Amino acid sequence: MxxxxxxxxxxxxxxxxxxxxxxxxxxxxxxxxxxxxxxxxxxxxxxxxxxxxxxxxxxxxxxxxxxxxxxxxxxxxxxxxxxxxxxxxxxxxxxxxxxxxxxxxxxxxERLLPFPGWTLPGVTGAGGLQALVKGGYPVAGKRIVVAGSGPLLLAVAATLRERGAHVLAIVEQAPLRRLARFALALFGTPGKLHQALQLRRQLNGVPYHSGAYISAAGGDGQLREVTLQTGASRRILACDYLACGYGLxxxxxxxxxxxxxxxxxxxxxxxxxxxxxxxxxxxxxxxxxxxxxxxxxxxxxxxxxxxxxxxxxxxxxxxxxxxxxxxxxxAGAFALRPELRGLCEADTIVCRCEDVRHGELAPHADWRSAKLHTRCGMGACQGRVCGGAAATLYGWSKDAARMPLAPARIASLLADAE
The missing domain is CATH 3.50.50.60 (FAD/NAD(P)-binding domain)
Incomplete structure (x- = not known):
């Protein structure tokens, strides 16, 4: 047709x-x-x-x-x-x-960055968990840490709290000085300032940690706790979910x-x-x-x-x-801090589709070499998740888009006369 x-x-x-x-x-x-x-x-x-x-x-x-x-x-x-x-x-x-x-x-x-424990059940993208909750996924009474970077974290936390979750903390990797400059600039955009103030009112009482990030997640087959890193200080937070995303x-x-x-x-x-x-x-x-x-x-x-x-x-x-x-x-206010590139351990999975670990990828000079030797980026997501992570971790650029652009039925491909 x-x-x-x-x-x-x-x-x-x-x-x-x-x-x-x-x-x-x-x-x-x-x-x-x-x-x-x-x-x-x-x-x-x-x-x-x-x-x-x-x-x-x-x-x-x-x-x-x-x-x-x-x-x-x-x-x-x-x-x-x-x-x-x-x-x-x-x-x-x-x-x-x-x-x-x-x-x-x-x-x-969403940009997802690997760290030890990020593949545990209970660890999701920030926007990913928000989408699930908007679709009816139950989180009432669950202890949730929202982490990563960007204004989306506030919106996610507000949605979770509205659905009955106990938001333990919002963890923003950007330092306070940059956040303060960004907040002051909002006075030039009254609509966005109103949105920001409205979100903060909704999140009254929720601890907000700036200049901090989650360095590891732990649990016995299920998320049980996360490690909150602020400078040289570490703190363990027991939780049921970690919603973690580093911008878009x-x-x-x-x-x-x-x-x-x-x-x-x-x-x-x-x-x-x-x-x-x-x-x-x-x-x-x-x-x-x-x-x-x-x-x-x-x-x-x-x-x-x-x-x-x-x-x-x-x-x-x-x-x-x-x-x-x-x-x-x-973009300037929420630029990623360099420490996020050093969280992976040798056995930390970077490509979830093909179970490729950081230790296998680090020796390679570019995306093509890693792909040929490890199958990184050759799974169902076609590098959409690990490609963004590899760009941040190793500075690699992805190859040209792979056809078809999404998994397809054989009948659909046969429908093309060419």
């Missing part, structure tokens, strides 16, 4: 929904594809239409009401199957999607497969969000992590540019510039 769109949007998070809305309101036939059953991405998880963010609800309602928008949920891109076409897989079949313009809004994923990494696999230029871990775009490839635009976290406000404005610019309405797109450039300045402050 083949479907044709004037504008095809990959990703139904804030950037993707904003791009689809902008293009659809201009009269274009728009397709929106996402691998989740509901729109909203990670930030509006559980469905944009049910979000507490009025912007999500408004975008969702407008797109559902538009007769020129076709939503494809639970659908994954397998690979570019020809000029201006993608082979995708739904739960039931394979489709070939043709487009005039493509907008890549694939968002970001842009999802670049599709953009790279399409031949879009990347630099510093993000897709490179011009003033209209157009990539180095003709008729391919990128918006949101795939162009650099900056939060929901920046994702929305980038999505609007990309959607308008994709239908050649540059005059209206230009009206949003100043807002995008403000968003990018905030993103730069965010």
């Amino acid at each position: 083949k479907l044709h769109f004037d504008v095809l949007v990959i990703g139904a998070g804030p950037a993707g929904l904003a791009a689809a809305h902008a293009a659809a309101m201009a009269g274009a036939r728009v397709g929106v594809l996402d691998d989740n059953p509901l729109t909203g991405g990670q930030i509006w998880r559980g469905g944009a239409q049910r979000s507490k963010d009025a912007r999500a609800v408004a975008l969702s309602a407008a797109l559902r009401a538009a007769d020129n928008v076709h939503m494809l949920a639970q659908t994954r891109v397998l690979y570019p199957s020809g000029p201006k076409q993608l082979l995708v897989e739904t739960p039931d079949s394979a489709l070939t999607l043709h487009y005039g313009r493509l907008i890549v809004a694939t968002g970001a994923r 990494l842009p999802n670049l696999e599709l953009a790279e497969a399409l031949g879009c230029a990347t630099a510093d871990g993000a897709v490179q775009v011009d003033r209209w969000q157009q990539s180095s490839r003709p008729d391919i635009y990128c918006a949101g976290e795939s162009t650099g992590v900056g939060g929901v406000d920046l994702a929305l404005v980038e999505g609007r610019i990309a959607g308008l540019a994709a239908v050649d309405d540059l005059a209206r797109a230009a009206r949003h450039l100043a807002q995008r510039a403000r968003g990018r300045r905030f993103a730069a402050r965010l």
Whole structure:
């Protein structure tokens, strides 16, 4: 089966929904594809239409009401199957999607860094546990430590506390002086200052440790305790869960497969969000992590540019510039401390899919050498987890994206005539 769109949007998070809305309101036939059953991405998880963010609800309602928008949920891109076409897989079949313009809004994923004990049951990503809890996973009465880096930790802790968990501590690796400068800068963005103050009120009484990190997790087949490291001081905290994430990494696999230029871990775009490839635009976290406000404005610019309405797109450039300045402050404030690169012991697993340990990887000079000799990055996640860890630990860059971009049924591959 083949479907044709004037504008095809990959990703139904804030950037993707904003791009689809902008293009659809201009009269274009728009397709929106996402691998989740509901729109909203990670930030509006559980469905944009049910979000507490009025912007999500408004975008969702407008797109559902538009007769020129076709939503494809639970659908994954397998690979570019020809000029201006993608082979995708739904739960039931394979489709070939043709487009005039493509907008890549694939968002970001959590950065997970290895340390002794990080593979124990009970240790999760910070955003990962938040997603589970929003989906109904019970944590009432559980003792949880939230650790890592970035504003997401506060949001995760607030969600856990709201669901009845006992949040023992929030452990932020960034030093207090950088956090203080970042907090003072929030007075220039009243909306974000309000969000921060609201989160702190929700977390009143929860210990907040800055300049600290979890150096190890322990337990007999299940997490029982974590080691909190602050300078030279160590402290053991007994807990049931550790939610640990070190910020976000842009999802670049599709953009790279399409031949879009990347630099510093993000897709490179011009003033209209157009990539180095003709008729391919990128918006949101795939162009650099900056939060929901920046994702929305980038999505609007990309959607308008994709239908050649540059005059209206230009009206949003100043807002995008403000968003990018905030993103730069965010990156500076929560830059990772060097100690995190030295936590692994020789037997610490780095690649969980293939059980490859730090001692096996450290002697290699680059990703390709490690991959050929150890199978690191050749498991089901295709290096999405260990690739980010290896970049931090060893300074390696990943190879080009591997096809297909996601595990696929044989029938889906056979559906491609080529």
